[in-house]
Amino acid sequence: MREVVIRADNIVKSYRVYKTNWQKIKSLLLGLKAGRKRNVLRGINFEIHKGEKVGIIGFPYSGKTTLMKILCGAITPDSGSLEVSGKVTAVLNYRMGFKAEMSGLENYRLRCKLLDWSDDQAAESEDAVFGFAELENEKNLPMKQYKKWRASRLGFAIYTERKPDIMIYDESFSLGSKQFSDEAVHRLKKLTADGDTTLVMTVNHREYAGMLCERGIVIHKGKVVYDGPYEEALAYYDNNVKTSSVQNK
Amino acid sequence: MPCVNCGKAVSGIDAPLKPENDSVFQDGVICACYNLFNNMFKWLAQVIKENIANFTLTVSIARIDLERQHNASDLGIFWAVAKPVFYLFMFYFAITVGFRGTAKVEDLHCPYFIWLAAGIVQWQFISDLLVWGSGCFQRQANIVRYTGFPLTTxxxxxxxxxxxxxxxxxxxxxxxxxxxxxxxxxxxLQLPIYILLTVIFCYIWVMLTALINTISSDFIEFIRVIRTAFFWLSGIIYNVHNSNNLFFAFNPICYLAEGFRNCFAYxxxxxxxxxxxxxxxxxxxVLTALCGLLWKRVGRRIPELV
Known part of the structure; x- marks a missing residue:
């Protein structure tokens, strides 16, 4: 049995929605009850083993992104315990942390620092990253002159350049062209092929996610309703979750 | 959250710890105070630890931010220094010519201009951060929202x-x-001590106002309005050296400006x-305690609020 790298035990997360600023002050500053509580995750349990490729399936606003943010430590759950062992790289937004006035190269260096790469590692990977993003000749231009999808490509190239222990992936594969999206999936597949890297991703494009995932976890109304092989999880989602959500609407 | 000893509800930064001497902690109030202080120190230790561990990264991002702020102009960072220099000359002119030197200070070991400059240098650094610093979480929103970046840095x-x-x-x-x-x-030789104290004061102030700013921007507008009052009530351009006024004594900006003057002038x-x-x-x-209490309420929600 492979070792468990992520263990989520009864993860609960809720947000408060405030209608007015006064409600926000009352709730956060004075600790009084104000605003409407929105329960996003109501007790999530699962274990993910080393090298697994897991797709999180769910209706929009079912809490997939919240779960991903909790897994990478960007936000903390209200209750429950989470054990994550290994170095995590989280792709929650390709252009995360990019500064528009800085050049592509400066942004690359800043991102490398955030990813805890050494200067040598950053210099070593520079050509490969800009080559994959097809930005070799534009690396000194300010980021604001890049088209959005070109900046996204650069972000994707940086995140997928080095092998993490766990890759948390919550982004679309729409990166400008079909050809580039195919290349991106291929790169991600290659990154996780040796079984050392664990992949946890939200299923936004079934076609691409199907090429990567082997296990599916279906989330509905803040709970795990199905956990099993990817194709079966999709079928469960189509037959039970999606249908019931459409009927409720 | 119930106290581990007396069972009464206590509040603190985190979960309460079990006190070593049980007999002292029979009372719920004492227990609450113990936990509050204990957790406050734990929080403070965490803040210091995170800042030391990430200091290189902090310095890199700060340098990049500074360059970004000034790379639109050809002279770049020159303007960042030009502003306080201009400010200094303006006050020097106003005081020596406009007020005909009536604000002169006795017993100085340096020219009046240096005395004035020592205060203005401190004020420029602090005043920049009084309001601007409060938007730090919003300015780094991309990092704060999407990474597990340590927020105390x-x-x-x-x-x-x-x-x-x-x-x-x-x-x-x-x-x-x-x-x-x-x-x-x-x-x-005392200069590094006063520089360190100034940085610590600014850090605590920025954290406090930044936490408040994530809840409501009205307080920051209030600070913006009274920023001028901070200047006139901190003895930057007049002598409060021998003043016994408690307001000046408890004004940290006044203390830091006087600190520089202690090195150069007095x-x-x-x-x-x-x-x-x-x-x-x-x-x-007091400011640190306020920060700790506010952090308990808001700290972990910052990525959701910015």
Missing amino acids: VPLIAVMTRFYVYLAMIAALIITSVCAGVMPSIYW HIWIWERGRLFIYFVIVMA
Whole structure:
């Protein structure tokens, strides 16, 4: 049995929605009850083993992104315990942390620092990253002159350049062209092929996610309703979750 | 959350710890205080640890931010230094010509201009951060929202962004002093202490206002409105050296400006004015406690609020 790298035990997360600023002050500053509580995750349990490729399936606003943010430590759950062992790289937004006035190269260096790469590692990977993003000749231009999808490509190239222990992936594969999206999936597949890297991703494009995932976890109304092989999880989602959500609407 | 000993509800930064001496902690209030202080110190230790561990990254991001702010103009960072220099000359002119030198200070070991510059250098650094610093979480929203980046280091990024200009101003002050015939004195050795105290004060202030700013921007507008009052009530351009007024004694900006003047103008050691130092520490402790309490309420929700 492979070792468990992520263990989520009864993860609960809720947000408060405030209608007015006064409600926000009352709730956060004075600790009084104000605003409407929105329960996003109501007790999530699962274990993910080393090298697994897991797709999180769910209706929009079912809490997939919240779960991903909790897994990478960007936000903390209200209750429950989470054990994550290994170095995590989280792709929650390709252009995360990019500064528009800085050049592509400066942004690359800043991102490398955030990813805890050494200067040598950053210099070593520079050509490969800009080559994959097809930005070799534009690396000194300010980021604001890049088209959005070109900046996204650069972000994707940086995140997928080095092998993490766990890759948390919550982004679309729409990166400008079909050809580039195919290349991106291929790169991600290659990154996780040796079984050392664990992949946890939200299923936004079934076609691409199907090429990567082997296990599916279906989330509905803040709970795990199905956990099993990817194709079966999709079928469960189509037959039970999606249908019931459409009927409720 | 119930106390582990007396079972009464207590509040603290985190979960309560089991006190070592049970007999002392029978009372719920004492227990609550114990847990509050214990957790406060734990939080403070975490803040210091995170800032030290990420200091290199903080400095890098601050440098990049500073360059970004000034790379639209050809002269770049020159303007960051030009503003306080212009400010200094404007006040010097206004006081010596406009007020006909009536604000002159007695018993100085340096020209009046240096006395004034010592206060202005401190004020420029602090005033920049009084309001601007409060938006630090919003300015780094991309990092704060999407990464597990240690949030306690974000205020330090704001402070360090202005720190480079501050250092340039201090260097300019030292060079100007020497050019004006003021020879380096042993009292100048205190400068690093006052610089450190200034950075600590600014860090705590930025964290406090940044936390409040994530809840409501009205408070920051209030600080913006009264920023001028901070200037006029901190003895930056008039002498409060021998004042017994408690307001000046408990005003940390006043203490820090006077600290620089102790090095350049008055030639006084930090311990000679130990009472004022204790007042300063008290004010810092109160601000830190407020930060800790606010952090408990807001800290972990910052990525959701910015």
